[in-house]
Amino acid sequence: MQEHDNTFLIEAVERYIMGEMNPDERLHFENLRKSDSEIDQMVVGHTLFMQKMNRYNEWQKFHKSLNEIHTNLSEQGKIDSIRLKGKAKVVYIYNRFKKTAAIAASIAGITTLLITSLFLGFSPRAPQSQVIKLSNDVKYLANKTHQQDKEINNLKMQGTENQPAVEIPYTKGGTGFMIDGKGYLVTNYHVVEKSKNIAVQNSTGHEYFAKIIYTDPSLDIAILKIDDPEFKQLPTIPYSFFKGHSDLATSVFTLGFPKEKEDIVYGQGFLSSRTGYNGDTLSCQLQMSANRGSSGSPILNQSGEVIAILNGRLKDAEGVAYGIESKNIFKALNELKKQNDGDSALNNLKLNSKTSLTGLSRTQQLKKIENYIFMVKVN
């Protein structure tokens, strides 16, 4: 019986993915997914596998047709393959084409090709209410660090009397990461919502005061600026920001400060859907475990490009998380510049477009990134 059910379910999933269901059936199936997270995960997982199988099939056909073309063209003498004799001729060809290649390289323009995605687009739906924002109660944690820092802070205070009070009872926390070495960070709006004071702490435990300079509640994005004389500018950011849509199954990783953990924590997973909850096109769905406090962590792909900001997870499905796509950081930054027209410090702010992490091992990548990730503490 069990087996029969599974056969039936897989068949339904496949028909759903291929878009073979009629509207009624589809609606019914989507409701089933909403109500049963196990089925939802099965759809996501199976889609991924089908995608890999499809690509395998397509590549195999493509290889076959390339081989046929190769044989045909060399028989017709249109490529040099078989008729090739002696090295002299090859050198000649190479030199001739070297010039063409140089010219080709010099005529560079930008062509954008929008090809309707051949992949199976579908939007997994989860009711908004089920998405928990990953903010985190770090009161006890903040107090602990504060006791440690108290003495140092007191010494600091003697010199600079006009600093804000040190003992701040922090109540909520998340993660943030640098978008510019001069002290600009991005995090989630819900992390800093209704806050009076904000402090950010790096992975070595140093704490700096920060202020909000921009918020967009609809995108759930906030931009902070470290406002602390103790803070020294950091070198160029190692990661870059990815503007486009990432492909399904892109391997991703993250670094953040989940709840009740003072140390930075690494996690990995993959992109499981191009849209977020309720088919939200501004966000994407990830298969990775996320904890409270991870809100605002960067989601990076293998070459070290930030593709999204982690901002939520599904309540009853372990391992389903959501991220806001990076292009929204560009958006937020542009808005910020508009609001502060003429502020040259802001105008010079530009998101890094070239990652320096490509080709490094994951451990090396993390070492480079770590310094740019901060715990965000608020009250």
Add this chain to the structure above:
Amino acid sequence: MQSLKETIHDSELLLLKGLAKSDKKSVEEIYKQNYNLIQALIVNNSGTTEDAKDIFQEAMVVLYEKARSGNFELNCQIRTYLYSVSKRLWLKRLQQNSRFVSSEFENEENTVYVDEDLTDHDQKDNEYKMMHEAIGSLGEPCRSLLTAFYFNKKNMQEIAENFGYTNADNAKTQKYKCLMRLKKIFFTHYNKQES
């Protein structure tokens, strides 16, 4: 100059659109226009014509995937792109075989930045090989059954007849079992590689 640019891009765009749909004419045209250049590159740098064919075809797969991806920005000619990818692929193979690489070959002249596309390709290529192995180790009748259904798009009725099952439902159950086995074999390797 402007009009020259436009004509180049129009024809290239058409070729790429064709390539994305694996249209045979377009693939053949791209092949014809670029193969000799890449062969010369490989043969002049201690490769054989067989190597040249391999490298060129792999570069074609990279271009194919790029053309198929939803949002494709090509900021150079197809020729420059294929040249850059082939050069990197060949360089990698030479280094793997710890062969001597002349500094002249290593310089980046005439090439464009393709690092990300190649990282992406490596991952997909790996998965392709894993899938190939998984299907290979599946055994019969599973291999033929899944191939018939998923790759050759035969329906269950036809499959039941061809494979001698009494009805389509029996074939379905068998297909389900085979698919689960394939998934298990594939993900055992896949997860090993991920961690």
